[in-house]
Every structure is written in C-alpha cells, then in structure tokens.
Amino acid sequence: MKPLSVYVHIPFCTIKCGYCDFNAYAGMHGLMPSYRNALVREIAGWGDVLGRREVVTIGFGGGTPGEMPAEQIGEVVRAVRESSGAFTDDAEVSLEANPGTTSYRHFEGLRAAGVTRLSLGAQSFDTDELRFLDRIHSAEATEGSLQLAREAGFESVSLDLIYGLPGQEMATWERNLRRAIELEPDHISAYALTVEEGTPLAFRVGRGEVTPLDGDLVAAMYDRASELLEAAGFRQYELSNWAKPGHESRHNLAYWIDREYLGVGAGAHGYLGGERYENIAHPRAYIAAFGPDGGGRQEVGGGVRPAVAERYIPDxxxxxxxxxxxxxxxxxxxxxxxxxxxxxxxxxxxxxxxxxxxxxxxxxxxxxxxxxxxxxxxxxxxxxxxxxxxxxxxxxxxx
Ligand code: SF4
The missing domain is CATH 1.10.10 (Arc Repressor Mutant, subunit A)
Known part of the structure; x- marks a missing residue:
C-alpha cells in the first residue's frame, strides 16, 4: 500500500498578523462547527482514495488549528482513520498551536484526539518583536505552553521562530535562540521574515515606514542559528528545520520526498496521482460546497471534492x-x-x-x-x- 499523508487546513485565527499571507481569517470562529462538518464530508468523499492507501501522517496547519476545540479535531482525525486503508499507531498527527490560546485541558484533549506532535508558534521572545509581528502572546506564554504540553504528555514539541525583522540586531536574535534552546523543545524551525505582496507589512514597506533588514545580516543570522542549534544537539535536516534525533517532522518530510498528500479544507493544496490542486480558499465557500445543497462540489478520480481554485498536472x-x-x-x-x-x-x-x-x-x-x-x-x-x-x-x- 503506497503511503499517503493528509494535510488539513484550519483557516481560523484570533487576529490576522500584518506579515501573514496564509489563507487565514480572523473573526470567523463561529464557523468552526460547520467547517468541521464540511471537513468530515470532504474526507468521506475521498474514501475510495484513502481506502487504498496507508495514511502515515496527518498535519493540521493553518491558520491556527490549536484554536479549534479538541473534540472537533478528534472528529477529523477519526474521519481520516476510518476512511484510510491502514492507519498505524505510530502514524504522526501534528498540529500547529499558538502560545497564549492554549490550556492544559485543551492539550489533554488534543492528546486524546490522537494528536502526537505540537508545533508552537513562538516566533520571538522579545516583547517589541512580538508586537511588531502582531502576535497576541508573550514570551512567558510560550514558556507556559511548552510546559503544559509536556505535562499533557506531548513527547514531540517544536518551537517556530522568525528572524530578520526590520531593525533586529544579531544580539536579539541570539537571545531568542538561546531562550528557545533553554526550553528544551525537540525541534526548532527558523524562518526569515519575508515581505509578502498584498500584506499590511508590504504596504508599510512601500510607504517607507518600515525598512527590511539588510540581506547580509539576515544571512549571518541564519548561520548563527545553525551554529547555536547544532552546538545544542539539534541536527539540521532541512533548510529551516533542526531536530533532536528522532524528532524530525515526518509530515513535512512528505513534501520534500515527493510523497503524495491529500489536502483537505479551505485553500488546502494537494498532490495526488501526479496532479497538484488547490481547494477553493474562502471558508464560507468551502462550507457551502459541502452544505445540504452540495453546490460547488465535484467528483474527480475516485473522490468528491470542493470546487478547486486551481488544478493542474505539472508539465x-x-x-x-x-x-x-x-x-x-x-x-x-x-x-x-x-x-x-x-x-x-x-x-x-x-x-x-x-x-x-x-x-x-x-x-x-x-x-x-x-x-x-x-x-x-x-x-x-x-x-x-x-x-x-x-x-x-x-x-x-x-x-
Ligand atoms: S497566527 Fe499565523 S496563520 Fe494566523 S494570521 Fe498570524 S501568522 Fe497568519
């Protein structure tokens, strides 16, 4: 049975950060129950495909999947598990969460729902940097969330960091790295801030209010991250990812090793049977596609899916x-x-x-x-x- 990964997109966030161009929306949390229903229907619609494959990883990304109630995450995991041809106990189920919007009870619920790996969006431990990024949490909230995740039984926890912020100095970046290392996560991702077209950050850069950091300094920050993380026992296995032995993200590896993956949810990308596709992006349109009248759904190659924004077989x-x-x-x-x-x-x-x-x-x-x-x-x-x-x-x- 050819292994398959499943990506589940949860597009809800408390606020939309100014640098973010992900398919994420603030103020729509009320849609979560109907969104969950749509996800379960979409997964059931892929039953013919899933039934022939062993699902080796599920990755919840977003948006902020950590803001979805654990019971709803559990229903989605169950839907994949029940449709797939095989789903072993060692399958990885990873989920992104933001510090400050979590609790011990929530983490416990996520464990019970089958989530095995957490990725915490720490981004920075500097108050001014967190404010610049529009993040609603504090450094202390990150520390508290990691502690709670451990107490709830998560044995694989990653911290995500961002560097190369306008005005950032090497010393601040080093402090962020050292503080992340001190918390002893199992995995660290570090991404350079990019100014994405159409975001509020891009407008601020365009108006001259914000100056992107010098490229040479950003490159030096990347090298420093490698040095400090490797000295602390993290092995770099991908351009932006470092892990303690055995804690590499198996879900993300699927993308880099050319494994097929089913993408479900609003704006999710998938790669199946040589075809790449992107689901319709807006959560309301996605929900409507799986609503009672079923408008916007289509049957394709053994699956029923929402109308796609894009679908092509790469030349x-x-x-x-x-x-x-x-x-x-x-x-x-x-x-x-x-x-x-x-x-x-x-x-x-x-x-x-x-x-x-x-x-x-x-x-x-x-x-x-x-x-x-x-x-x-x-x-x-x-x-x-x-x-x-x-x-x-x-x-x-x-x-
Ligand atoms: S929390 Fe993450 S996904 Fe949501 S708006 Fe901010 S950067 Fe984007």
Whole structure:
C-alpha cells in the first residue's frame, strides 16, 4: 500500500498578523462547527482514495488549528482513520498551536484526539518583536505552553521562530535562540521574515515606514542559528528545520520526498496521482460546497471534492523542477538513482551544467549524493531559478 499523508487546513485565527499571507481569517470562529462538518464530508468523499492507501501522517496547519476545540479535531482525525486503508499507531498527527490560546485541558484533549506532535508558534521572545509581528502572546506564554504540553504528555514539541525583522540586531536574535534552546523543545524551525505582496507589512514597506533588514545580516543570522542549534544537539535536516534525533517532522518530510498528500479544507493544496490542486480558499465557500445543497462540489478520480481554485498536472519541466528543488531542501540531498528511478532520466542529463556551475561556486557537493553546501543553503532560491531556466531552455531546444 503506497503511503499517503493528509494535510488539513484550519483557516481560523484570533487576529490576522500584518506579515501573514496564509489563507487565514480572523473573526470567523463561529464557523468552526460547520467547517468541521464540511471537513468530515470532504474526507468521506475521498474514501475510495484513502481506502487504498496507508495514511502515515496527518498535519493540521493553518491558520491556527490549536484554536479549534479538541473534540472537533478528534472528529477529523477519526474521519481520516476510518476512511484510510491502514492507519498505524505510530502514524504522526501534528498540529500547529499558538502560545497564549492554549490550556492544559485543551492539550489533554488534543492528546486524546490522537494528536502526537505540537508545533508552537513562538516566533520571538522579545516583547517589541512580538508586537511588531502582531502576535497576541508573550514570551512567558510560550514558556507556559511548552510546559503544559509536556505535562499533557506531548513527547514531540517544536518551537517556530522568525528572524530578520526590520531593525533586529544579531544580539536579539541570539537571545531568542538561546531562550528557545533553554526550553528544551525537540525541534526548532527558523524562518526569515519575508515581505509578502498584498500584506499590511508590504504596504508599510512601500510607504517607507518600515525598512527590511539588510540581506547580509539576515544571512549571518541564519548561520548563527545553525551554529547555536547544532552546538545544542539539534541536527539540521532541512533548510529551516533542526531536530533532536528522532524528532524530525515526518509530515513535512512528505513534501520534500515527493510523497503524495491529500489536502483537505479551505485553500488546502494537494498532490495526488501526479496532479497538484488547490481547494477553493474562502471558508464560507468551502462550507457551502459541502452544505445540504452540495453546490460547488465535484467528483474527480475516485473522490468528491470542493470546487478547486486551481488544478493542474505539472508539465515535465515543472515536475523535474519541483522534485529537484524540494529534494535540495533536505540537508542530505538526494541520490542520483532516486531521480533516475522517478523520471527515467539521469540527473546529469537533466541539469548537469547547473550542478557543475554550482559545484564550482562552492554551493553544492556531489559525493554519491547531490546536496547543498552550507553556502548553498543560503542561496537555494537562486539555485532553483537556475535549475528552472535550464529545464525550460531544454524544452525549447527540444521543440
Ligand atoms: S497566527 Fe499565523 S496563520 Fe494566523 S494570521 Fe498570524 S501568522 Fe497568519
């Protein structure tokens, strides 16, 4: 049975943070019960697909899934479990939660609902930075939430951090990292702040109220994170993720190792049978698709799903590009045989000149596996652009 992952999107948040371009909405918590019903119906509609597969991970992302009542999360987990062909006790069920909106009782309920792994959106331990990010919690709330998660029995807890904030100094970032390490989580994710088009932060940058941090300092912060986290016993396994042994995010690995995943919920992305799709984004439209009249639903390839915002089978160049750039996000990279088994084409034939160029520049190594060097990790996006340009040129040349 081919393993499958399931991503469940929960689009509700207490407030919409100014830097966020996720499919997340504030002030809609009242929709949760009908949203849960829609999720359960969508999952049941995928019964033919799920029934043929072993579900190895479920990932609740958002939005803030931690704000959904534990019983409702439990119903969604049960719906996946009951529809899937196999669902073993060691399947990972991960959920993102925000500090300050949690309690011991809630965590206990999530454990009982089958959640095995928590990701806490700490982001920073600095009051001014948290305010800049519009986060509603304090550093103390993060500490308290981690403690409560442990008491409720969570053996795998991750802290998410953001760096590269406008005006941030290296010393503040180091303090954040050290405080996160002191709390002894099992996993830490660290992402550089990006200014996403259309967000309030982008408008503030456009009006000159906020100046993005210098790129060299952001790069130095990334290197410092690697140094401090590795010295504290965390192993980097992906560009932005470090874990204690055995605590890597198995759900997120699905994306990087080309495993298929079903995406359910408003705006969820999925990758199934070679097709990539994105569900209709707005929670009300999504709920309506699974309401009594069923408008906006469609039957496709063994499943019933809501109207999709986008649905396409990647052309060959895009499929090669997706595979390579995702595989290169992993610190261990990939073996050329894996690429060949997937595409029936040698990686050197596909992108040899780009790999040569990157190797000469010290960005990449080929020692039986193809992997980015420390310098290359900082330039993953630029390398991806070169890979895509080369693949497109080949397609044009072949035409
Ligand atoms: S809590 Fe997370 S998902 Fe929600 S608005 Fe803020 S950054 Fe976006």
């Amino acid at each position: 060959r160049a895009t499929a090669l590009f997706d595979w390579l750039t995702l595989a290169l996000r992993r610190i261990e990279g990939f073996a050329p045989e894996q690429f060949e088994a997937r595409f029936g084409l040698g990686v050197e034939d596909a992108v040899g000149p780009v790999l040569d160029e990157c190797e000469r520049a010290g960005l990449l190594g080929r020692d039986g596996r193809v992997r980015l060097s420390r310098a290359g990790r900082q330039l993953h996006s630029e390398i991806a652009v070169r890979i895509l340009a080369h693949l497109r040129e080949q397609v044009v040349a072949a035409d």
